[in-house]
Amino acid sequence: MTSYKVVEICAGAGGQSLGLEKAGFDHALAVELDNNAANTLEENRPSWIVKRGDVANPETWNPDEYHGVSLLAGGVPCPPFTIAGKQLGATDERDLFAWAVGLTDRVRPDALLLENVRGLSMPRFSGYRQHVLDTLASFGYIAEWRLLQASDFGVPQLRPRFVLVALKEEFAPYFAWPEPKDTPLTVGEALYDLMSANGWDAREWARNAYKIAPTIVGGSKKHGGADLGPTRAKRAWAAMGVDALGVANDAPLPGQKFEVGPKLTCDMVARIQGWSAEYPWTFTGRKTTKYRQIGNAFPPPVAAAVGKSIMKALKREGIRSERVPADHDAIYLTLRDTGDFVSTARLLRAGGREMDPAELERRISLLKRDFDIDTLETTSGNQYKLSGFKAFVGQEGHVRHHLFQKNKSRIS
Incomplete structure (x- = not known):
C-alpha cells in the first residue's frame, strides 16, 4: 500500500495533525516552536518525529530531507492577519505565510495545505493573496483559497478559517472542497456530560445553552491568562449561562x-x-498552557474534511474538472503585468466604475504595506511601479530575524 506522508510546520498542539491522520496521512515530521505544544504532540504520538524551534531556522530541520512528500501542511502564525490586530501582514516578524509558500518549491510536495484566520480573506490582503497564487503557479501548482466555517463540519463553534490548498497540476483537476455535511451540536448538547461529570444538575443549563459557541480565542503569551475572548464574545457566552x-x-x-x-x-x-x-x-502542561494550545488550534474535524478531499485528489478518485485560479486585485494585477510605471489614469480604468482617485490612493496605500511601490510624480499625475515584496521568504538579511529573536518569548 502507498504511504501518504505529511510534513507539518507550525504544528501546534495537534488539531490539524489529528485531522490529517484521520484523513489517512502519515506524519513524516512535525515542527513546532512552542515547547508545551511539542510536548503534547509527543505525548499523543510518541512515534512521530517532532522538531522544536523556529521552523524557518535551518538548524531546526532540513527541508531537503523531505523532498517529494505527499503533503506539506501548516497553521502558520495568525497575528499578521487577524482583524483584532494591526494587520501588519508582510511586515510582521511573525508572518511565515509567504515563506511557507516558497518552501513548496524546495520540498516539492504533491499538495500544500495552509490555514489561517478570516482576516487574510479581507480586501486589505487581496494583493498578498494574488502574490501567493502567482508564486505557486510559477512552481507548477494550482491553488485556491476558501473560507470554511467550522460549524459546517460538526464543530459547535462559529470559527471561520481561511484555507489555502495547492496541488501539482496532475492532481489539481481531482480536487473538490469538502461539502458542509454535519449539523453541529449546541453548546448545551456538546457539554452536558462534561458539565454534569461531578454531579451538578446541568439539565436546565443545557436547555438554555442551545446555541453554537462564539469563536474560541486562544490568547497569547503577550496578553496573559486564559479567558473566552473579547467583550462581545463574553456577552454571547453569558447569554448561554457561561462565565x-x-x-x-x-x-x-x-x-x-x-x-x-x-x-x-x-x-x-x-x-x-x-x-x-x-x-x-491529551493536552500537557498547566491550565493556561493547555487553554492556549486548545484555543489556537485548527479544529480536527475541519482538518479531516479538507485532508480527505486532498487525499481523494492524490488518489485521483475525485470527479475530474478544470480548475482556474481566481484573480483578486485588479490594481495589483495591472502593476504586476506591466512591470513598469503605470499612470493613474490606467489604474483607474483597471479598477472599474467604482474606482475614483481617492479609492485608488487607498488601494495603493494598502498595497504599500506588503509591497515596495515606487512613485513617480509627473505633470499629468502620479505613476506607480511594483518593485518588490516585503515579506520574509528566507532572506538571510531580512529584518524578521532580529525582530523574531527580540520578541521570541512572546510569540505563540
Missing part, C-alpha cells in the same frame, strides 16, 4: 450556584474545538 472570565479547574459540584453560570474547563473548551471520543487527544 467567560477565565477557565475552571473542574466541572461544577452538586448544588453549586453561579451569578452568571459555570466556567468551562479545558476539557470543555477542547470539546467546543472539535475534540471528542471520535477525535481523542
Whole structure:
C-alpha cells in the first residue's frame, strides 16, 4: 500500500495533525516552536518525529530531507492577519505565510495545505493573496483559497478559517472542497456530560445553552491568562449561562450556584474545538498552557474534511474538472503585468466604475504595506511601479530575524 506522508510546520498542539491522520496521512515530521505544544504532540504520538524551534531556522530541520512528500501542511502564525490586530501582514516578524509558500518549491510536495484566520480573506490582503497564487503557479501548482466555517463540519463553534490548498497540476483537476455535511451540536448538547461529570444538575443549563459557541480565542503569551475572548464574545457566552472570565479547574459540584453560570474547563473548551471520543487527544502542561494550545488550534474535524478531499485528489478518485485560479486585485494585477510605471489614469480604468482617485490612493496605500511601490510624480499625475515584496521568504538579511529573536518569548 502507498504511504501518504505529511510534513507539518507550525504544528501546534495537534488539531490539524489529528485531522490529517484521520484523513489517512502519515506524519513524516512535525515542527513546532512552542515547547508545551511539542510536548503534547509527543505525548499523543510518541512515534512521530517532532522538531522544536523556529521552523524557518535551518538548524531546526532540513527541508531537503523531505523532498517529494505527499503533503506539506501548516497553521502558520495568525497575528499578521487577524482583524483584532494591526494587520501588519508582510511586515510582521511573525508572518511565515509567504515563506511557507516558497518552501513548496524546495520540498516539492504533491499538495500544500495552509490555514489561517478570516482576516487574510479581507480586501486589505487581496494583493498578498494574488502574490501567493502567482508564486505557486510559477512552481507548477494550482491553488485556491476558501473560507470554511467550522460549524459546517460538526464543530459547535462559529470559527471561520481561511484555507489555502495547492496541488501539482496532475492532481489539481481531482480536487473538490469538502461539502458542509454535519449539523453541529449546541453548546448545551456538546457539554452536558462534561458539565454534569461531578454531579451538578446541568439539565436546565443545557436547555438554555442551545446555541453554537462564539469563536474560541486562544490568547497569547503577550496578553496573559486564559479567558473566552473579547467583550462581545463574553456577552454571547453569558447569554448561554457561561462565565467567560477565565477557565475552571473542574466541572461544577452538586448544588453549586453561579451569578452568571459555570466556567468551562479545558476539557470543555477542547470539546467546543472539535475534540471528542471520535477525535481523542491529551493536552500537557498547566491550565493556561493547555487553554492556549486548545484555543489556537485548527479544529480536527475541519482538518479531516479538507485532508480527505486532498487525499481523494492524490488518489485521483475525485470527479475530474478544470480548475482556474481566481484573480483578486485588479490594481495589483495591472502593476504586476506591466512591470513598469503605470499612470493613474490606467489604474483607474483597471479598477472599474467604482474606482475614483481617492479609492485608488487607498488601494495603493494598502498595497504599500506588503509591497515596495515606487512613485513617480509627473505633470499629468502620479505613476506607480511594483518593485518588490516585503515579506520574509528566507532572506538571510531580512529584518524578521532580529525582530523574531527580540520578541521570541512572546510569540505563540
